[in-house]
Amino acid sequence: MKKFIPTGIPCLIIVVGIFYYIASVMEIPNMLNTIMNTAHDLLLNTVFYLMGICVITGALGRIFVEFGVVKLLEKILRPLMKPLFNLPGTASLGAVLTFLSDNPAIISLAKDVRFGSYFKKYQLISLTNFGTAFGMGLLVIVFMIGQGYYSAPFIGLFGAFCGCIVSTRLMQRFILKSHPHFKDESAITEIVEVEENTDNSNKTLFLRILDALLDGGRSGVDIGIAIIPGVLVISTFVMILTFGPSAEGYTGAAYQGTELLPYLAGKVNILFEWLFGFEDPHLVAFPITALGAVGAALGLVPNFAAQGWIDGNAIAVFTAIGMCWSGYLSTHTAMLDSLGFRQLTSKAIVAHTIGGLVAGVIAHWVYVLFQLL
Incomplete structure (x- = not known):
């Protein structure tokens, strides 16, 4: 008993306190129904969607x-990737795939032994931060352009690029500080030798394409299953603290919540106004929501526009933070778990939080300079 009391009692107090607070706002039946309905909707409309992305990008x-x-990209882009991200040139393939799809696409590549053979172990782990910074980038930019803004989204893209550099470099620094031997240790060793000795000379072109598509797609299914716990648990928790009641009040429907995070952020809105140029405290809801799901954050933009709260600066910052963070709280745990380094999740989250803030700040001040020109 003495062994478990020091950690058991504080854990019990925290868990009971969190659920007591949520239940005091929503009432117990509504709270339970909202949690279950949100998790169910995330499973059907988010997890399976991400699994589909993983299968397609894994095959590609x-x-x-x-x-x-991969070898071609390694040779062409090595001069750019190494000095900026301290990654081999082939990592740019992961940036392209995540930009076109979503964060987990980078893990589909990282799990491929021949792709991973280009990396040291600390570099391969940092791909979680690198790939996340470009997640759903095409969707975010096209959405913002659809709102009638044309230059601001591309300023946001530049901000996300800068934030990615900060996040990736910080993550590598954190890894080497706690695991210095990862600096010279190859990410893939014995498995690569088996793969490289595989003889494809007797295979026809059709069979090589078919085998690659099926093997890559199968790895995508494995990744899709691996991200389920992170998305359902973390994203549900973030959303229930971010969103508020419906027009009819609390009904137990999905995506209702206590609005605690926007309330707390509103108390320090002066800081956000200086960093991001936000002129209305409601705008803080976008980066907070983007922590759990950038798709949900994009859903806030039309309402913000209808209320007259947003301008070009807000769109630039939204694009930068939306791309760079892109729901990393709900995917980083699962991504690192699939790589076998769950213990480094906290370091990845800290590094990416800083990277996202840097992305927003750079987007804001670049937009200010752009307006002066």
Whole structure:
């Protein structure tokens, strides 16, 4: 008993306190129904969607690996990737795939032994931060352009790029500080040798394409299953503290909550006004929501526009933070878990939090300079 009391009692107090607070606002039946309905909706409309992305990008990535695109990118982009991100040039493939799809696409590549053979262990782990910073980038930019803004989203893209550099470099620094031997340790060793000795000379072109598509797609299914706990648990928790009641009040429907995070952020709105140029405290809801899901954060923009709260600066900052963070709280745990380094999740989250803030700040001040020109 003495062994478990020091940690058991504080844990029990915290858990009971959190649920007591939520239940005091929403009432117990509504709280339980909202938690279950939110998790169920996330499973059907988010997790399976991400699994589909993982399957497609896994297959595409395996095709690129099979036919030498990875080696080509390694040679062409090495001068750019190494000084900026301290990553081999082939990592740019992960940036392209996550930009076109979502964060977990980078793990589909990282799990491929031939792709991973280009990396040291600390570099491969930092791909979680690198790939996340470009997650759903195309969707975010197209959405913002659809709102009638054309230059601001691309300023936000530049901000996200800068935030990615900060996040990736910080993560690598954190890893080497706690695991210095990862600096010289290759990410893939014995498995690569088996893969490289595989003889494809007797296979026809059709069979090589078919095998690559099926093998890559199968790895995507594994990743899709691996992200389920992180998305359902973390994202549900973030959303129930971010969103508020519906027009009819608390009904137990999905995506209702206590609005605690926006309330707390509103208390320090002066800080956000200086960093991001936000002129209305409601705008803080976007970066907070983007922590759990950038898709949900984008859903706030039309209402903000209808209320007259947003301008070009807000769009630039939204794009930068939305891309750079892109729901990393709900995916980083699962991504690192699938790589076998769950113990480094806290370091990845801290590094990416800083990177996202840097992305927003840079987007704001670049937009200010752009307006002066």
